[in-house]
Amino acid sequence: MSLGAIDELRAGFEQPFWALGRDVASDGRTVVVSWPSVPVELVRAAGLAPIFARGRNAPTPTAHGVLEPDLFPNRLRQLVDAGLTGRLAGVAAVVLPRSSDPDYKCFLYLRELARLGTAAELPPVLLFDLLHADSPDARAYNADRARSLYADLASLAGQPRGDDELRGAVASANRARTAARRVQALRAGAPRLSGVDALPSLGAFLQLEPERYAALADAAADSLAHRAPLEAPRVLVAGEPVDGAALHAAIEAEGAVVVAELSPFGACGTETDIDSSGDPFAALAAHYERVIDARLPVGALMQRLDAALVSADAVVISLPPDDASFGWDYPRYRELLARHAVPHAVVHGDPAGSLTPSDRGRIQSLLDDARARREAARVY
């Protein structure tokens, strides 16, 4: 059952974005989202289904003509390429959160391309703007933005929706989060599943219908709990958050196991539930404001890194050419990792592509170091 469940979870994570454009009827009930800083509960409560743009090792020739090189991550290149080639023509909307400059600029680009007639088949393109300031003004602003997005999506879906539907969606998502946390727990200590299985199993939370996700994740966790632990250096993936398992696969091909990633698609996506007993919009905004993205305050990010280090023998920090934010954290990373005596390596290739030879060399050296430290710890 576990393999079947994981396969289905993987399919629920990997396939939806690439399937867009094939079935107009099902596309019409979907909303394409560029980063998980948009509450999936809002989308579902509006009667729509979220699908996330994802990077992969495939060219984007159409996007190449409108996106300046080295500024946009792979996932946004794929999104713009899909928009310009008509693959998004049938979806209900595209929602871009202001989770990074590239996401925000992508929103402006798509709007402008539609205005200029370059992307004539685009659906409505919406912005979701969450601020990170810890102030009453910012919290009120964020709750209003959530309320506004809900109204926009419900309008596009053509059905009036209220707070009860939203609270129901939050409750369903919380049940799915509980199941996801069971999967993540199996990566702690002596890991029972690889990173290439874990990340899609966790990331599917964002796209699968919550009850189905919970059933599959529970089944996977039940079965995996009896597996023998994987004996390999345990790696944490940090830096610019990954949106897929390609980097995990490359690391694990060198004989390691990725046990966590600072990414809302993986270990950090389902850590806590949402309490919607009060104002559900305020609760959603407060929850999603803490999602890891390029605008998350560095103090909060370092806390997540500190907590995740418990299970890691080594850290791979991904800082691809498009990164404008996470590289600034490197001095803090280095200091924290030195304090924990955890070795690290920095890689600069596209995490959605294949490793460069120099990145592979750095990872191999890192894992050699981690193995030597594990061996020394075992001896002493």
Place this chain on the structure above:
Amino acid sequence: MSTKQFESTLAAAAFQKQWFGELRRRVFDERRPYALIQADVPFELFDLTDIPAVSNQWWSSIVAAKRQAPAFLSAMAADGIPGPLCRYCSLGLATTRYPKAGDAPWGGLPTPRLLCARLTCDCIHRVFSLWADAFGAELYEIEHPAASELPPKWWELTRHRWRELIEPHRLDFVAGSLERLIEKLESIGERRLDRAALRERLERVNRQEEIFDAARKLIASAPVTPVRMTEQIANVMATQWVRGTDWAIAHAQHFHDELRARRLGRRRVCENEKARLMWVGAGLWHDTDFYSAFEKSHGAVFVWSMYLAFGPDAYIRYGLDDPLAALASRTATFNEFLHNPPWAAEWTVAQALEHRIDAALVLHPKSMKPSAMGRFFIERALERAGIPVLRVEADVVDALAWDPAAARKAVAAFLEERVLE
């Protein structure tokens, strides 16, 4: 270095050096506070609460112009901070974090009482956090709510219809943020902000920018270019950091009058003017001679950069019954004007047409990622308007990433093949 053709340019440079010396004296001798802030933070609020403010971008440009940037940036790279990250906003940080790496101009930055930045680009929070740590000083951040509606021809709305420029929820939030900033400044300084004085200051800023608007019109309509772009920048930027003060208004007038006299006297930058160029993007502070390098060889003169034109179009606000709301409307829209589609592209084209531009050089500052975005839109809009474009890849402060000879050769070829043919 090209000879200065304007007395006001020399006066502006002298003023800045003297102002910075006075700042250091106040900080060291009198233990008075000062603030280190991003260029898009409203300086008026600091001045009116008696807290002098130093612009991060101004300081970066000075360090770069003094040829000190490579040393500090190399130290930052050696510290593991990746090269492709923004150098313009972080060069000042490098002068503080690695003080022994180079020779910071004029004795370097003293420790500020406060660092203040609007959270526009992703890197700002990171850079200023590191900088505040390096100084052991307080950081005050101003959130930047994002625009989702950008009405066309923004420059026709800014003066009288500025409330239409910005969504009400954003205007309210930014005005509230400025209220919080005022509370912070009042807690640091010894002076409370007088709202009547704020209104008066904004009226004086309007006056200053009206003078620059007149200067811009003189340049745009002149048969031949009377003032180098670099001298426009020097005069405009020296006043922008102290805008609305007596000196700033007087200096703006001095520049304008000198410009008018040169135009009336038919004095020109270049005897053989054949092509009028525009520079789109921040200035190449490490190689400002680049902007006069094609005058003798090709009769090509840089006529326009954003620095002079931006003030009149972006700063002036009439109808100051609620001065804080007016200031908020300016503050909130800054980045959109210069970088974001459709605003940046349509303004650039309008300016090119007004200035009878023959060709544009568009900077692609790869390390300044948000500023490097939207460039394709600008280039295509210019080309659609019949203005040939040359793309220039460079960093505005990092001379190590710049080959002056190759750049000049590329521009010469562009002029010969597409502009002067």
